[in-house]
Amino acid sequence: MFQNFEFAILDAIQKIHCDFLNAIMIFFTSIGEVGAVWILAGLVMLCFKKYRRTGVTVLLGLIIGLIAVNFGIKNIVARPRPCAINPIKLLVPFPSEYSFPSGHTVSSFGAATSIFLKNKKIGVCALITASLIAFSRLYLYVHFPTDIIGGIVIGVAISFFSTFIMKKPKWAWLG
Numbered sequence: 157m158f159q160n161f162e163f164a165i166l167d168a169i170q171k172i173h174c175d176f177l178n179a180i181m182i183f184f185t186s187i188g189e190v191g192a193v194w195i196l197a198g199l200v201m202l203c204f205k206k207y208r209r210t211g212v213t214v215l216l217g218l219i220i221g222l223i224a225v226n227f228g229i230k231n232i233v234a235r236p237r238p239c240a241i242n243p244i245k246l247l248v249p250f251p252s253e254y255s256f257p258s259g260h261t262v263s264s265f266g267a268a269t270s271i272f273l274k275n276k277k278i279g280v281c282a283l284i285t286a287s288l289i290a291f292s293r294l295y296l297y298v299h300f301p302t303d304i305i306g307g308i309v310i311g312v313a314i315s316f317f318s319t320f321i322m323k324k325p326k327w328a329w330l331g
Contacts, residue, residue: 159300162238162300162301162302163238163242165294165301166238166294166297166300166301169294169295170244170297172295173295177295178247180288180292181247181291181292181295181296182247182248182292182296184285184288184289184291184292185248185260185289185292185293185296187285187289188260188263188264188289188292189260191218191221191222191259191263191264191267193285193289194214194218194263194264194266194267194268195215195218197211197214197267197271197282198211198212198214198215198218198267199211199215201214202215207274207275209274209322210270210271210273210274210275212322213270213274213315213318213319213321213322214266214267214270214271214318216318216321216322217263217266217267217270217311217314217315217317217318218263218266218267220266220314220317220318221259221262221263221266221310221311221314222259222263224310224314225257225259225262225310226253226259229256229257229310230253230254230255230256230257230259231254233254233256234254235254235255235256235300235303236254236255237250237251237254237255237298237299238255238297238298238299238300239297239298244297246296246297246298247296248296248298250298251298255298255299255300255303256300256302256303256306257303257304257306257307257310258290258293258299258303258304258306258307259307260289260290260292260293260307261286261289261290261293261299261303261304261306261307261308261311262307262310262311262314263311264285264286264289264290264307264311265283265286265290265307265308265311265312265315266310266311266312266314266315266318267282267286267311267315268282268283268285268286268311269283269311269312269315269316270315270318270319273315273319286311290304290307290308291304
């Protein structure tokens with residue numbers, strides 16, 4: 157029954173499709189692929205002493221998320237994607253991994269939260285980007301809403317864990 161509610165949300169989102177939004181959502185999904193935009197952000201932050209520790213925090217969080225989600229949670233939960241249950245013409249290639257949680261969302265909210273904890277202004281931009289990446293997964297019919305909610309919760313938790321680790325005095329030399 158709850159899955160019917162999730163399909164209702166996804167189907168409602170399908171009604172707003174247009175060429176303009178299709179291009180925007182494909183763009184946001186593509187920059188979120190394998191955490192690309194967040195890896196780049198982490199690497200750029202490494203170049204500035206003021207943001208070096210945050211860059212390491214972002215990259216550490218991405219590694220933790222990859223291991224926990226792609227090698228753990230997704231395989232344990234083994235939830236099929238909405239496009240596998242209710243086949244539609246996709247605008248992106250059919251994802252090969254399970255659906256829960258959204259890896260795009262885990263990496264996006266993990267990295268964006270870490271950035272926000274360091275710098276609120278830049279962090280707000282990162283959180284908006286993370287939100288657009290997460291929404292793109294619904295728009296493209298490759299995740300259920302609960303995959304996105306789970307991804308947000310897990311990503312934020314990983315961010316706080318990574319931030320906690322990086323606050324240890326032994327990492328003070330990073331800046």
